Amino acid sequence: MARTAGSHSDITGPKVRDAALTLFARHGFAAVSMRQIAREVGVQVGALYNYTPDKQTLLFDLMQSHMDALLEAFSDDPAMPPRDRLHNFVRFHIRFHHDRPDAVFIAYMELRNLTPENFTNIEALRKRYEDKLEAILRAGVSSGVFDVADTKIATLAVIAMLTGVNTWFRSGGRLSLQDVEDQYWQMVRKAVSAESPA
């Protein structure tokens, strides 16, 4: 029952990741030292290296976990009408990103601090997520309910618009997350919908 004194791998591991996530988001990867992370966790700097081979891998693992969770959490039903699938995507994207602002911030801002191999890996995951939205838009264009000149551009435009919510929205203000979801959905829906003939 009694553990080795000072042994806490099951609890320290997550704390290292949490501390790194918070600090990297607040100050930036390059500006955060391993000593700062250790202080936040409550251990000495040497102990961190039981949980990550180096600082770069720590960053990469955080980004990969985030992208994996994103891909895992999104579900889409190709049998549904494109409009409903898009509505589902908009709500999901806003809510998922709102729930983890630090991870989102890091995943977008620290790409340049990844080694080339790690960068390629993360970009592939991002591409897989974009492809899910593009499939929805393409289905809608095929059936005539959507009208966009280029589904790839529309995909990037919609994702940029939705992710932008994280730069200004925090719960507890004048608007609820539901309000935000509703308003962005109206804008996205109109932006990609086919217009009724004049």
Added chain:
Amino acid sequence: MARTAGSHSDITGPKVRDAALTLFARHGFAAVSMRQIAREVGVQVGALYNYTPDKQTLLFDLMQSHMDALLEAFSDDPAMPPRDRLHNFVRFHIRFHHDRPDAVFIAYMELRNLTPENFTNIEALRKRYEDKLEAILRAGVSSGVFDVADTKIATLAVIAMLTGVNTWFRSGGRLSLQDVEDQYWQMVRKAVSAESPA
């Protein structure tokens, strides 16, 4: 006529700013050393301090110059129809940002590396730019040609969408900048326009 040997303030000054802009955009402010900047310029590190009191001020000056240029370059005519004013804004924003990707990147990514006072200053400039778009949207809502639930949210949504172009578009590919402008204009126009009754 002959200058003091080694005196090049008129040429070194801009070179310091150019080098800092490029390096900060590529690697991030915190990851770039004054020695790296000096090497890029072709001087020793001590010489840099003739052009900036410190590294923080160098960053701030780059961001402030960018925001000043942005505000200076945009022109709007409140007498024109809101739809034309919005079209003008979309084209201007895409083109201006496309022309200076490094400055745009820094202005969005390095806000957290500013001192609190400098941050407040830059944010005020950004707010002034956002207000220009919001005024256009408000005019269109008033006249009935636009329909958005909240002009502030629509402003942020449109700017996020348009600025997103910089993350993927580079001249010389499959699409011209004109193509991109046209497609984003269609999406923005539809997103904020009043829908014709069914």
Added chain:
DNA sequence: GTCTATAATTGGATAGAC
């Protein structure tokens, strides 16, 4: 698993010669 101590390097900024 965590600690202390340390190696080896690099950082921003300054002083003083030219």
Added chain:
DNA sequence: GTCTATCCAATTATAGAC
């Protein structure tokens, strides 16, 4: 205006005791 030399603080990562 630029250079060389330097100060002092901070960095990542490792070694070895417990």
